[in-house]
Amino acid sequence: MDEFDVVIIGAGPAGSSTAYRLAKEGFNVLFVERSNRPGSKNVFGGRIYSYPFPEIYPDFWKEAPIERYVTQENLVFMTESNSVTMKFDSSSSEGVSTQSFTALREKFDSWMAKKAEEAGALLITGTRVDDLYWENGKIAGIIAGPDTVRSNVVVAADGVVSDFAQKAGLRRELTAKEVSVAVKETIKLPKETIQDRFNLGKREGAAYSFVGSATGYLRGGGFLYTNKETISLGAVVNSEDLSLQKKEIFEIIENFKLHPFIQKLVRGGKVVEYSAHMIPELGVNTLPALFKDNFLAVGDAAAMVINHGYTYRGVDLAVVSGISAAEAIIQARQRGDYSHMGLSSYPDFLKKRGIMDDMNKFKNAPSFLQNARIFTAYPRMVCDFFDRMYTVDGKGKEKIFDIGKDEMFGKVSVLKMLRDMMSGLRSM
Amino acid sequence: MEDGQEARPPNQGLKIVVCIKQVPKGEQLEIDPVKKTLRREGVESEMNPADKNAVEMALGFKDEHGGEVIALSMGSRSFERSLRMAIGMGADRAVLLSDRALAGSDTTPTSYALAGTISLLGKIDLILCGEETSDSSTGHVGPGIAGHLEIPQITYVTEAKVENDKIIAKRQVEFGFETWETTFPALLTVKFGCNRPREPTLSRKIKAKRGNVIQTWSAKDAGLDESKLGLNGSPTIVSTIDTVELPSRKGELFSGNLGKNVSDLISRLVRDGFIRG
Numbered sequence: 018m019d020e021f022d023v024v025i026i027g028a029g030p031a032g033s034s035t036a037y038r039l040a041k042e043g044f045n046v047l048f049v050e051r052s053n054r055p056g057s058k059n060v061f062g063g064r065i066y067s068y069p070f071p072e073i074y075p076d077f078w079k080e081a082p083i084e085r086y087v088t089q090e091n092l093v094f095m096t097e098s099n100s101v102t103m104k105f106d107s108s109s110s111e112g113v114s115t116q117s118f119t120a121l122r123e124k125f126d127s128w129m130a131k132k133a134e135e136a137g138a139l140l141i142t143g144t145r146v147d148d149l150y151w152e153n154g155k156i157a158g159i160i161a162g163p164d165t166v167r168s169n170v171v172v173a174a175d176g177v178v179s180d181f182a183q184k185a186g187l188r189r190e191l192t193a194k195e196v197s198v199a200v201k202e203t204i205k206l207p208k209e210t211i212q213d214r215f216n217l218g219k220r221e222g223a224a225y226s227f228v229g230s231a232t233g234y235l236r237g238g239g240f241l242y243t244n245k246e247t248i249s250l251g252a253v254v255n256s257e258d259l260s261l262q263k264k265e266i267f268e269i270i271e272n273f274k275l276h277p278f279i280q281k282l283v284r285g286g287k288v289v290e291y292s293a294h295m296i297p298e299l300g301v302n303t304l305p306a307l308f309k310d311n312f313l314a315v316g317d318a319a320a321m322v323i324n325h326g327y328t329y330r331g332v333d334l335a336v337v338s339g340i341s342a343a344e345a346i347i348q349a350r351q352r353g354d355y356s357h358m359g360l361s362s363y364p365d366f367l368k369k370r371g372i373m374d375d376m377n378k379f380k381n382a383p384s385f386l387q388n389a390r391i392f393t394a395y396p397r398m399v400c401d402f403f404d405r406m407y408t409v410d411g412k413g414k415e416k417i418f419d420i421g422k423d424e425m426f427g428k429v430s431v432l433k434m435l436r437d438m439m440s441g442l443r444s445m
Numbered sequence: 446m447e448d449g450q451e452a453r454p455p456n457q458g459l460k461i462v463v464c465i466k467q468v469p470k471g472e473q474l475e476i477d478p479v480k481k482t483l484r485r486e487g488v489e490s491e492m493n494p495a496d497k498n499a500v501e502m503a504l505g506f507k508d509e510h511g512g513e514v515i516a517l518s519m520g521s522r523s524f525e526r527s528l529r530m531a532i533g534m535g536a537d538r539a540v541l542l543s544d545r546a547l548a549g550s551d552t553t554p555t556s557y558a559l560a561g562t563i564s565l566l567g568k569i570d571l572i573l574c575g576e577e578t579s580d581s582s583t584g585h586v587g588p589g590i591a592g593h594l595e596i597p598q599i600t601y602v603t604e605a606k607v608e609n610d611k612i613i614a615k616r617q618v619e620f621g622f623e624t625w626e627t628t629f630p631a632l633l634t635v636k637f638g639c640n641r642p643r644e645p646t647l648s649r650k651i652k653a654k655r656g657n658v659i660q661t662w663s664a665k666d667a668g669l670d671e672s673k674l675g676l677n678g679s680p681t682i683v684s685t686i687d688t689v690e691l692p693s694r695k696g697e698l699f700s701g702n703l704g705k706n707v708s709d710l711i712s713r714l715v716r717d718g719f720i721r722g
């Protein structure tokens with residue numbers, strides 16, 4: 018039987034960062050990935066927040082497969098026929114901003130896995146882990162096909178529908194209310210076309226969030242990110258809303274793509290990839306536990322995702338939790354104790370890195386997002402307001418205040434809107 | 446092989462070499478319209494499909510009779526991936542013949558080089574090759590190796606068994622099957638799809654990645670005559686390659702009554718001369 022100090026299930030950002038940190042520390046690490054190339058099946062919007070990386074990978078900015086630096090943020094309210102865009106430009110004179118960048122998962126995840134391999138971890142791809150291996154009621158390794166591999170610690174980094182966090186008894190199955198469904202298309206266009214259409218420099222990138230008709234007014238949002246030679250376009254929709262409205266996520270993205278605003282941006286492009294995935298909408302409150310004897314969960318498997326309503330953060334949190342778990346395992350080795358007690362510094366390392374603060378700050382985000390008005394009433398209001406403000410039809414122009422009163426206050430009470438906005442601001 | 450005619454000692458297990466090539470993945474095959482060659486840059490590659498069947502056949506022999514399976518390939522360092530796959534499936538070890546002098550080799554130097562390498566691997570009972578590669582489809586290399594080693598060969602084999610010191614193989618021919626038998630050592634080329642290649646298991650993959658299981662040989666290690674290798678040793682000349690542009694579909698939709706649609710579609714196909722009425 019093969020034996021390792023630590024076996025990690027999954028080579029996404031969470032698994033690869035754990036493997037990297039542990040291998041650097043001299044641990045004998047195996048990480049097992051189901052797909053043939055790390056990242057090849059992993060779906061995400063397209064933007065990664067960069068703060069955790071340079072500290073972990075000293076040559077990050079030189080080596081990492083970055084598509085474009087996000088220098089342009091757009092929030093678009095849309096109805097079927099109109100749209101209102103709020104744009105924030107942050108390009109510096111050098112044309113780069115290091116806050117966040119766009120990336121393609123296959124390249125990015127493969128790069129992270131390669132870093133872990135270079136540090137000495139053993140990566141096996143194309144193998145699905147089937148089960149946990151137990152000895153005397155304790156987790157003692159993994160089972161894949163006919164083979165068992167023993168280890169002191171098992172780390173579940175197997176993503177959002179983590180079988181293993183469930184198998185270990187850390188969490189229950191998610192309900193429809195607690196997950197959103199996402200689809201994404203990758204659309205190929207020449208580099209120059211992308212730069213012209215989005216008004217970008219060579220290394221600059223744009224990020225868009227869409228609310229309103231993008232999701233057929235269901236809870237969720239549309240997104241668009243520019244890569245070097247592709248555009249990532251997609252939508253995330255609450256799965257409960259989908260089933261209540263008897264809609265399919267595929268219809269939603271088809272309609273979204275047909276919107277004139279999107280048509281102009283993706284015109285002439287060729288769809289080179291299509292994918293669908295789930296996102297947990299949990300928040301830390303619903304997170305039962307992150308670890309137990311000989312076992313830790315990291316990244317999406319530990320529900321480390323923050324939903325800003327219109328954008329997602331997950332890759333950065335996956336990496337921070339991966340590194341924190343690795344540090345806890347390093348301490349456990351010093352104590353010679355891989356039990357729950359021995360691993361108990363995991364949440365402390367998470368706190369030290371500020372991640373728990375972030376998660377706590379956003380813990381109300383899911384309930385804020387449960388509020389359907391944001392996705393139904395407000396986009397229409399905003400669009401109608403501007404529509405009437407800019408309409409000249411010879412029948413006499415209204416005063417802006419009157420338009421506002423009608424549009425804003427006709428559909429939703431002032432009090433309600435103020436309350437929504439406050440709770441929104443607080444959770445964002 | 447000088448001692449080729451000697452009878453195989455019983456109960457010793459079989460020593461089998463499987464020749465493997467790494468090829469661009471089928472669905473990603475594209476011809477460069479300007480250079481008229483296969484596009485290989487940035488294309489994912491995999492073990493040649495028929496070679497997987499050859500590995501499976503070799504492992505089946507080993508399961509039944511014991512012995513050793515050695516995977517052999519000639520090509521760049523990246524070919525290690527396919528050799529690892531073979532070890533992941535169950536091969537015991539692998540040899541990669543890798544040398545700049547081999548670049549540009551067609552099937553003539555390739556069979557010469559592989560035969561030379563095999564002759565240094567000790568006393569071999571069986572050599573298995575895929576029937577042909579998916580990227581050039583010549584089917585020359587297996588027979589070429591048998592020629593250089595002066596041993597019997599059976600090509601396009603779909604099934605084979607070992608009985609005492611004979612090998613009995615069923616081969617597919619244009620209009621059916623033939624069954625042949627031969628003594629050891631022999632070379633078989635294995636028909637694509639004739640068996641179900643086993644999946645590499647986790648433990649075997651760990652072995653393939655960890656252990657010192659792949660040896661890399663240079664042309665010199667294999668005792669090859671460099672003048673017979675590479676472009677110089679290759680008589681093939683590619684004069685032109687034509688690419689066929691597929692006509693685009695008309696995209697006509699027949700909707701409404703099913704029965705009427707079918708008869709409309711048939712009369713349209715007859716009218717346009719695609720089928721005879």
Ligand SMILES: Cc1cc2nc3c(=O)[nH]c(=O)nc-3n(C[C@H](O)[C@H](O)[C@H](O)COP(=O)(O)OP(=O)(O)OC[C@H]3O[C@@H](n4cnc5c(N)ncnc54)[C@H](O)[C@@H]3O)c2cc1C
Nearest residue numbers: 027029030031051061062063064146176199316317331332
């Ligand atoms: C549509 C969408 C948009 C998003 N947008 C963004 C964004 O713009 N920015 C951002 O930062 N985050 C975004 N996220 C979230 C982000 O994708 C995740 O938080 C992040 O990928 C989590 O990393 P991970 O390593 O925990 O899990 P994953 O990336 O899911 O990796 C898990 C890995 O485990 C493997 N695996 C699973 N089961 C097994 C098994 N049994 N055996 C072996 N291997 C297994 C999988 O193949 C996979 O490689 C988005 C998510 C979605 C769905």
